Amino acid sequence: MNESTLKEQISENVNLYSNPSDLKITDLRVTHLNGAPKHCILLKIYTNQGLVGYGELRDASSATYALMLKSRLIGENPCNVDKLFRRIKQFGNHSRQGGGVSGIEIALWDLAGKAWNVPLWQMLGGKFRDKIRMYCDTDVDGKHTGTDMGHALKKRMEQGFTFLKMDLGIELLLDEPGCLNAPSGFLDDIKKYSLKAINHQKGSIDRDLMLGKNYEVFTIPHHATGIHLTQKGMNYLEDYVRQVREVIGYEVPLAIDHFGHVCIEDCILFGKRLEKYNIAWMEDVAPWQYTKHYEKISRAVHLPICTGEDIYLAENFVPLMQNGGISIAHPDILTIGGAMEMKKLGDLCENYGVGLAIHMAESPIACMAAIHTAAAIPQVMAVEFHSIDIPWWNDLAHGIANPLFDHGFVRVPDKPGLGIDALNEELIAQHLHEKHQELWPSSDCWNDEWANDRQWS
Structure with missing residues (x-):
């Protein structure tokens, strides 16, 4: 990997604005990794401050389980993990159908940790073991x-x-x-x-x-x-x-x-x-x-x-x-x-x-x-x-x-x-799923989906 590529990737983890309260989600994309050990769908949530959060769907899942939730997240502050989880958890279900909600939740924590400069375990209350x-x-x-x-x-x-x-x-x-x-x-x-x-x-x-x-x-x-x-x-x-x-x-x-x-x-x-x-x-x-x-x-x-x-x-x-x-x-x-x-x-x-x-x-x-x-x-x-x-x-x-x-x-x-x-983008590109050969393709078609998600009248 050349030096400029590595610097570009590392910049995804650097808070350029140092203003977590104004952090906003701007995009969500997925890519399909194969053989690690199964078909693994990796996820990125992008923000207005250059930070990118990493998530993943359950092995052998469907990317749709995450992409369908994108419109519920755009413009929101990813540090409000619990608020956003409560918004999307109704769209999860058992086994692989829980993969979209779960993968997004992990990416939100990753962003919150990067924004506030603390590890995930600390945000969960501290660690019991090293x-x-x-x-x-x-x-x-x-x-x-x-x-x-x-x-x-x-x-x-x-x-x-x-x-x-x-x-x-x-x-x-x-x-x-x-x-x-x-x-x-x-x-x-x-x-x-x-x-x-x-x-x-x-x-x-x-x-x-x-x-x-x-x-x-x-x-x-x-x-x-x-x-x-x-x-x-x-x-x-x-x-x-x-x-x-x-x-x-x-x-x-x-x-x-x-x-x-x-x-x-x-x-x-x-x-x-x-x-x-x-x-x-x-x-x-x-x-x-x-x-x-x-x-x-x-x-x-x-x-x-x-x-x-x-x-x-x-x-x-x-x-x-x-x-x-x-x-x-x-x-x-x-x-x-x-x-x-x-x-x-x-x-x-x-x-x-x-x-x-x-x-x-x-x-x-x-x-x-x-x-x-x-x-x-x-x-x-x-x-x-x-x-x-x-x-x-x-x-x-x-x-x-x-x-x-x-x-x-x-x-x-x-x-x-x-x-x-x-992430090692060059290595991921070498192991893309045979039916999904584009690395982090656009998901703009999911930006404006709307529904009255409220489950009560």
Whole structure:
């Protein structure tokens, strides 16, 4: 990168007027980054004083969720974060639909921090710790054994990570005869239309597949699929976990994700088998909104049950907590509504005696937002990291520590806002999504959208 380009990018973080009270939003733009590790939509909010705030939408989201809110923000002072969040939060929803509101909220905090020269964690009330533990989610491509996964996790331990997670689901059984019981042809549909097949190398979606006659395999909740694990299938998965533990030992925490869309009775039967393997948590064993299902599973299985990455707003975790449905809340800062909602959830977890771990599978923008917010919450187990095998991930943002990870932890920065000096525009340009090849295109078509947003008469 040449010197003039770097100076231009860094100027986005310099308050040229030093007058935060007169700061105004002038523009909002997005760009589509691919492979970090997924399709990540980065966001910039521009102001009349040269400051630019960085935000991001939830992985695999839609830019429309943010762009549709632009007209509600133009001309407003971004330092009034709570005021603007209350204006736009009605347009958010669960899972990826929370990405627009959440990404904008993060960018507003970034601008407020730059304008007043304070880090995000300080604006949230100060920090409880100077470094954040990261847990490393790990995949192994293709057909593999528990021993293969164990060696992949062992490598993470050698890299310094002290908390691990792996997938353990029915996808491991699709080619194993006699392991699954399902309506005839249904498993073939799952194999054909699996997300791993749909999301091909560059992250684009085959629309014909997505809208195909068998796409409903992805819209059926766990309890309604009719898929059951046979005893052979349970033996296979249990042996897989046993092999993993034989490699990594029993001292390091190991969480389990993506168990699969099977009925809650099978989750209970298999969960009991996992108890002797000291599992840190069993994640997303049912759609999060089925509170009674979580309550039933949690009461029957003596290992921590976890969910929450698809829950929008802290208040929507309360039913799961009140009924004892979860031991671990697992929000994503780009779905829950941003930093303040995450902070609120931390208080709820403390009140209900529920653990908190933070989901994060996005770019350094979301990562730094999660780090700052985790620092401002009394009790956080760990923040997820899912990009350890992407060599250029750390280079996407200038000004953050590089390498970011130090023996499995990230130091909480003291720089203003998110602590990012500038984005690496040249690197982002090299990794644009194949269907979105323009870097920060104009969004002027969203400037003047108007609606009577009031929800009462």
